[in-house]
Amino acid sequence: MKTDRTLLKYLEDMLTPARIELFKRVLSHRTKHFTVVVQDVYQLHNASAVIRSCDVFGVQDIHIIEEQLGKRIDREIAMGAQKWVDVHRHSSSQRCLEALKKDGYAIVATSPHKGVPLQDFDISQKAAICFGNERDGLSPEVLESADAFLHIPMVGFTESLNLSVSAAIVLQELTHRLRNSEISWQLTKEEVLNKRLDWAKKNLKSVDLILERYHNLQSHKS
Numbered sequence: 001m002k003t004d005r006t007l008l009k010y011l012e013d014m015l016t017p018a019r020i021e022l023f024k025r026v027l028s029h030r031t032k033h034f035t036v037v038v039q040d041v042y043q044l045h046n047a048s049a050v051i052r053s054c055d056v057f058g059v060q061d062i063h064i065i066e067e068q069l070g071k072r073i074d075r076e077i078a079m080g081a082q083k084w085v086d087v088h089r090h091s092s093s094q095r096c097l098e099a100l101k102k103d104g105y106a107i108v109a110t111s112p113h114k115g116v117p118l119q120d121f122d123i124s125q126k127a128a129i130c131f132g133n134e135r136d137g138l139s140p141e142v143l144e145s146a147d148a149f150l151h152i153p154m155v156g157f158t159e160s161l162n163l164s165v166s167a168a169i170v171l172q173e174l175t176h177r178l179r180n181s182e183i184s185w186q187l188t189k190e191e192v193l194n195k196r197l198d199w200a201k202k203n204l205k206s207v208d209l210i211l212e213r214y215h216n217l218q219s220h221k222s
Helices: 005-012 016-028 044-057 093-102 142-147 163-179 187-205 207-221
Strands: 034-039 061-065 088-089 106-110 127-131 146-152
Touching: 005 187, 016 044, 034 044, 034 093, 034 163, 044 061, 044 163, 061 093, 088 093, 088 142, 093 106, 093 142, 093 207, 106 142, 127 163
Parallel strands: 034 061, 034 127, 061 088, 106 127, 106 146
Antiparallel strands: none
């Protein structure tokens, strides 16, 4: 969808230059080359932590499947990260995976032992990195749909990591390698403009009244 640049300028005129530059700087590091899928999280703070990790490491989208446990994450999305990361919620694993594949993503299942070691994972293809819940891991449906598997190598007595810790390790490694590659990983110009508009709206108080005033001004001009 083409961004309304007139509206963008109108809203950004109400922000400080420092804020606008911060948005631009953050967006220069954002990517949709990788996305994250989290399935039926039991411990709700883990969903929040993964969303924050997406923000920290520049992953713009996260997909949260709430098939078995229902819509439970609303009150637990914390620390404002949901303002900056696009959270896509799904009531069906199948529909989520189908949509991601249609959008060109390979489905990559994380596993304690199975698959390619994290440091050897091929970053050239768009990938949706899937994390299961703390008790059961990923569902058979996701595992059967996976195009690839990866694991975090571990050398201690403990053979598993907390969900949010695993996600942070994977995202840090993959995004670091991505930014040091020749892959075209950044957002398109239109995607950047769209997010600047979205973030400007989220950054302004009484934005509904501001938008109403803008549309009234535009209607008088036409």
